[in-house]
Amino acid sequence: MGNFIGKRSLSSAIALAGLVILVFFLARLTGDPTNLYLPLDASLEARADFRERHGFADPLIEQFGRFVVDVLHLDFGESIRKARPALEVVLEAFPWTLRLAALTMAIVLVLAILIGSIAAYRPGGVFDRLSSIISLAGASAPDFWVAIVGILVLSVSLGWLPTSGVGTPWHWVLPVGVLIIRPFGLILQVVRGAMITALSSAYVKTARAKGVRQRAIIFVHALRNAMLPVITVAGDQAAGILNGAVVVETIFGFPGIGKLMIDSILQRDFAVIQAAILVTAIAIFLMNLLIDIAYAMLDPRIRHG
Amino acid sequence: MTGATTRPLAAPDAALPPVVNPWLAALRLLLADKLALVAAGFLLLMALCAIFGPALLGQPANAMNLRMRNAPPFDLENGWLFILGADALGRSILARIVVASQNTLSVAAASVASAMVVGCLLGLIAGYLGGWLGGLIMRLADVIMSFPSLLLAVIVLYMLEPRVANLVLVLAITRIPIYLRTTRAEVLEIRERMFVQAARVMGASSPRIIVRHILPIVVPTLITIGTLDFAFVMLAESALSFLGIGIQPPEITWGLMVAQGRGYLSQAWWLAFWPGVAIILTTMSLNLLSAWLRTATDPMQRWRLEQGGRRPEWRSGG
Numbered sequence: 001m002g003n004f005i006g007k008r009s010l011s012s013a014i015a016l017a018g019l020v021i022l023v024f025f026l027a028r029l030t031g032d033p034t035n036l037y038l039p040l041d042a043s044l045e046a047r048a049d050f051r052e053r054h055g056f057a058d059p060l061i062e063q064f065g066r067f068v069v070d071v072l073h074l075d076f077g078e079s080i081r082k083a084r085p086a087l088e089v090v091l092e093a094f095p096w097t098l099r100l101a102a103l104t105m106a107i108v109l110v111l112a113i114l115i116g117s118i119a120a121y122r123p124g125g126v127f128d129r130l131s132s133i134i135s136l137a138g139a140s141a142p143d144f145w146v147a148i149v150g151i152l153v154l155s156v157s158l159g160w161l162p163t164s165g166v167g168t169p170w171h172w173v174l175p176v177g178v179l180i181i182r183p184f185g186l187i188l189q190v191v192r193g194a195m196i197t198a199l200s201s202a203y204v205k206t207a208r209a210k211g212v213r214q215r216a217i218i219f220v221h222a223l224r225n226a227m228l229p230v231i232t233v234a235g236d237q238a239a240g241i242l243n244g245a246v247v248v249e250t251i252f253g254f255p256g257i258g259k260l261m262i263d264s265i266l267q268r269d270f271a272v273i274q275a276a277i278l279v280t281a282i283a284i285f286l287m288n289l290l291i292d293i294a295y296a297m298l299d300p301r302i303r304h305g
Numbered sequence: 306m307t308g309a310t311t312r313p314l315a316a317p318d319a320a321l322p323p324v325v326n327p328w329l330a331a332l333r334l335l336l337a338d339k340l341a342l343v344a345a346g347f348l349l350l351m352a353l354c355a356i357f358g359p360a361l362l363g364q365p366a367n368a369m370n371l372r373m374r375n376a377p378p379f380d381l382e383n384g385w386l387f388i389l390g391a392d393a394l395g396r397s398i399l400a401r402i403v404v405a406s407q408n409t410l411s412v413a414a415a416s417v418a419s420a421m422v423v424g425c426l427l428g429l430i431a432g433y434l435g436g437w438l439g440g441l442i443m444r445l446a447d448v449i450m451s452f453p454s455l456l457l458a459v460i461v462l463y464m465l466e467p468r469v470a471n472l473v474l475v476l477a478i479t480r481i482p483i484y485l486r487t488t489r490a491e492v493l494e495i496r497e498r499m500f501v502q503a504a505r506v507m508g509a510s511s512p513r514i515i516v517r518h519i520l521p522i523v524v525p526t527l528i529t530i531g532t533l534d535f536a537f538v539m540l541a542e543s544a545l546s547f548l549g550i551g552i553q554p555p556e557i558t559w560g561l562m563v564a565q566g567r568g569y570l571s572q573a574w575w576l577a578f579w580p581g582v583a584i585i586l587t588t589m590s591l592n593l594l595s596a597w598l599r600t601a602t603d604p605m606q607r608w609r610l611e612q613g614g615r616r617p618e619w620r621s622g623g
Contacts, residue, residue: 018448026460140588142540144547145563145581148570152578156571243456247544262548265459277456 005289012285016278020071023277024064024270032056033080033268054080067274076278077271081264086271090260090279096166097249097256098283101241103172104179109234112184116191117218123196131188138185147178147251164253175252179245183237190233194226201225227298235291239284334601337610341597344590351587355410358403366404367555370395375573390575392566398575402583405557410587412469412558413539416476417531424481425527428488429515433496443489446482458541462550472551476538483534484527491523525602532595536588543584559584 034050042050051057055066070077076086119128154174155163162171198204199222207221246258253259257276264272335342359366365386373395376387386397427446431439458475465471495501496519504514543560545551552558554565559580566576600610 015448022448023460136589136592137585140536140585140592142543142547142560142563142581142584142588144544144560145577145584148563148567148577149581152570152574246459247548250548261456262459265456265463 004292008289008292009285016281016285019281020274020278021064023274024067025060027265027268027270027273028060028063033270037080054078071274071278076275079264079269079272081267081269081272086269086275087279089272090257090275093255093257093260093276094279094283096254097242097245097258100172100175100179100245100249100254100256101238104176104241105183105234105238107176108180108183108187108237109230111180112187112191113223113230116188117195117223119188120192120195120199121218123192128192131192135185135188138181138188141181143178143182144247144251146181147174147248150174150178151251164251166254171252175245175248175254178248179241183234183240186237187230187233190230191226194229195222198222198226224298228295231291231294231298235287238287242280242283242287331601334607334610335597338597338600340593344593344597347586347590348594351406351410351590354403354406356407359407362397362400362403365397366400368396375569375576377573378575378579389579390573392576393569393573398562398579401557401562402559402580405559405562405580406583408469408552408556409539409542409558409560409584412473412476412542412552413535415473416480416538416542417535419473420477420480420534421484421527421531423477424484425488425523427481428485428523429492429519431485432489432492433511433515433519439489442485446485449478450482458545459548459550462545469552469556472542472545476541479541480534480538483530487526487530488523491526492519495519495522529595529598529602532591532598536591536595539584539588539591 033054034047034056038047038050048057055063058066067077074087076090078084079086079089082089115127115131119125119131122128151163151174154161161173162168163174165171195218199218201222204217204222207217212221242257245254245256246262248254249256249258250262257280261273261276263269264276335345370391371394373387373391375393376391376395378388378390378398380387380390386400389398389402392398392401427442431442457479461475462471465474496514501514501518504518509517542551542558543563546558546560547564549564552561554561562580563577563584566573566578566580569576597610601607
């Protein structure tokens with residue numbers, strides 16, 4: 001197991017390094033932040049001074065060398081926009097997105113497993129058809145549109161929910177409700193497919209012949225074996241939210257990593273972009289590691305090493 | 306030569322199955338699935354809108370009429386063009402949706418087509434030749450897949466200017482790995498099959514084996530994925546245009562129309578509502594058609610459509 005974690009960490013570290021290099025140069029290609037932060041009539045000296053102070057005056061390679069040395073010392077530089085350490089800004093936003101992703105995935109998994117299992121029990125039945133229509137609609141709906149219509153109906157017309165912010169639990173209803181839709185449709189299909197396969201397998205017939213109760217067959221015998229593909233897809237979807245639910249966070253003014261990233265890109269706040277990408281990449285790596293460990297726990301035939 | 310050759314070579318015509326026109330056969334399979342038929346009809350309508358819409362309705366789509374500002378929908382007094390209402394400058398929303406279908410659909414079509422062609426080519430190289438070049442291609446695909454695609458799009462669109470061509474480029478690059486991996490996996494499996502080996506023994510060149518023996522099996526799979534991907538790319542383009550980094554005004558797409566209507570949400574909901582409905586109906590049709598394609602191109606599943614389209618009740622135990 002330790003060997004496996006070491007190998008995975010090494011290959012992820014290489015990919016991560018590639019990612020950081022790519023982001024460093026791509027971000028700098030988007031333009032010079034000087035024009036954005038100084039007034040139009042700023043003197044040439046003021047511009048030169050700004051570049052000097054933020055280290056944009058040196059050749060790109062030199063900037064990169066300094067960046068690498070700093071990152072190895074866990075120093076991600078200073079956010080131009082907020083005049084605070086970039087890592088601090090990112091670590092402030094990240095827990096919000098983490099909570100959003102955890103809440104969303106928890107609800108999605110419970111709903112999708114319950115409904116998908118019942119649908120798989122009678123393929124072609126009323127419940128199955130209903131669930132396939134729901135998942136089809138979920139996969140087809142643009143999230144920004146659902147968010148807007150949600151605001152229109154629940155906030156503007158009925159006045160039940162706040163439109164943006166994170167003050168009370170009520171603020172979470174709309175963002176989570178919108179984020180649930182696509183992963184739910186997708187995972188519902190995966191659960192259904194895997195459960196149909198599991199329910200027609202030999203060990204389920206054996207359990208049935210032994211007189212095990214129907215509910216135990218579905219939720220204990222079959223479900224455990226159907227969980228592997230479900231976990232894979234769920235991890236993928238969770239990574240998508242962690243990477244920044246940019247659209248949803250922007251619409252609902254949610255102070256998470258997605259909104260931070262897009263604001264930082266718009267404002268050429270390079271240090272924050274780099275720190276945000278590195279932090280989310282590490283979080284996703286850790287999550288994938290947990291998923292691999294979960295595989296081994298669910299299916300003893302899988303041995304990492 | 307093995308057992309199967311006992312059949313007389315010069316069999317009478319009656320022994321052969323009648324030659325069917327493949328298009329006719331496909332049409333019969335489509336007629337068997339009512340939902341897919343409706344979806345295909347709707348997509349055909351949208352395609353016609355995209356091709357002829359700007360020529361037919363381009364003028365009313367851009368004609369401002371301040372007397373009609375934010376005119377509500379379902380008001381027939383204003384004429385059929387204003388059945389879905391008018392936007393903040395008094396332009397017909399129906400006409401604008403029809404005109405915007407060209408940009409929306411052509412961006413998605415161009416992205417999917419180029420991702421499919423490039424992905425298929427690279428996949429063939431990686432699968433058929435392998436070696437260090439194949440390894441390099443696969444690592445490249447891994448890098449693209451590990452990069453958050455929306456972020457990539459945002460950065461690239463900021464670096465280059467947000468023009469249609471650049472939007473297509475970004476969307477295509479993020480989708481290439483899907484086709485690449487599918488093609489490579491299929492090629493790896495197909496090239497070991499007996500008929501490919503037989504072709505090679507008979508002296509067929511590599512290009513001939515690829516074009517005549519491998520591609521015909523890979524392409525249907527890619528097209529099925531492409532239909533599904535079309536919906537995904539359309540949603541991605543809409544999201545980018547909604548965020549203001551996709552297509553720029555005065556060009557319009559459905560995503561941009563939703564974004565523009567967002568500011569008038571409390572006074573005129575129809576501005577943002579109808580373009581979203583257009584997006585949903587189109588992506589839903591694509592998803593339905595893709596499900597039908599999956600069944601129709603799978604020899605193990607096709608009987609479901611051939612037997613009158615009734616979905617048989619198969620219990621889990623069977």
